[in-house]
Amino acid sequence: MKHQEAPLDPSLGSPPDSTLDASPDPSRRAFLGIAAGATAAVVAPGFVLQAQAVGNPRAERVSDVHRWGLLVDTNRCVDGCRACVEACDQENGLDLQSKQPGQSEAEWDTQKAVWLRKVKLQDNLTGRVSNLPMMCQHCESPPCVDVCPTGASFKRADGIVMVDRHTCIGCRYCMMACPYKARSFIHEVVEDQLTRVPRGKGCVESCNLCVSRRDQGLDSTACADACTALGHRAILFGDLKDPASAISQALKTMPSRQIREDLDLNTGVRYAGV
């Protein structure tokens, strides 16, 4: 609308043949009024159309100013609790998958897409059992990205490791390369995807740290929210690069590890108490 404002000043918008009379021409004002009204009438519906988005959709490119990560306190992770898994399934439409007719339960269990799973560890010497949620560890040097032949597996500037399904050819090299068994392959045609989580046959996918929440300006993941809502507070999401963030403060004060730290991947997901 800015272009409407400039000619309102008679000293700027006067055509060369106009008189030097300082008072603005009323018909000119009428014309501008009508023109502004007509423009608004034509353009306004377009803006109303765009005003339905929720949250604060990101307008600038993600940058490496942030690196998103998770800290899991396995001491607080409760045996038998699946709240994070269920929250992840609902957030990302994984609960909408259904078993193919004639497929055995065992086959379905191994083939359905899973982004987040509960793992139980037992120290065989001491018998100590730890529970932890295992998902894509969002490595700084991700093996899945190294092996991808098409560049579909990539790391976003803010540290989120993702699959661009538009270029994924379904070769599953990344699933072989991942030390964390974090990736899933979609074996069958999917009919009822969610708008925020596209999903299709022949592509690989994995935890993307609730990337739609990231891009709408929210500060948490579905798993962390669910864990906090139950009072367990075992999962903390945050910015690893911000020294003032809760996750950085927690990492500074409590002992934590990367799973398979021998691989030197610098994971974005850290575990305490294992």
Next chain:
Amino acid sequence: MAIAVIRVSLVAVGLVWVLAAQTVLAGDAQRYVKPGSQAAHSAACVEETNFMRRNHMELIKHQRDATVHHGIRSTKHSLAGCINCHVSVSPEGHALAINGRDQFCGACHAFSAVDVNCFGCHANVPRGGLLSPAAVAAHGDAAAGARPSPGQFMSDTPGPATGRAGGQ
């Protein structure tokens, strides 16, 4: 005074032409825009109608890379936006799959004999929202524009907020 009258008349004639052109374009577009969809009530698409007919695939393809790789979700050329606006609703109130052969995407693509692959992965009706109900419930303020303040974590009593500097 006479000049003013002529000017006003010219403006009036111009406006009539604008309205006439809009009506003709709208009537033209009605061949594929489904009655009852939001688009049927709009004066124009996100770009001019003829431009959209020829170039919508380029816009969507450009947007897809911007969104997947750079996280940009604020622009108006999103596929979710297309579907939201152009989807039509059955008399029973169900959204109809937009790639159906009698629907907005499906009908035109059937006519032009061009396969549309978007819906192998993307939802063909608005489903689930851009944010999950859980996210909206847990972050109502954030969804409305304010930043949530993360409480002190992994302690039994929620302590003072240790707010994150900078924001996203």
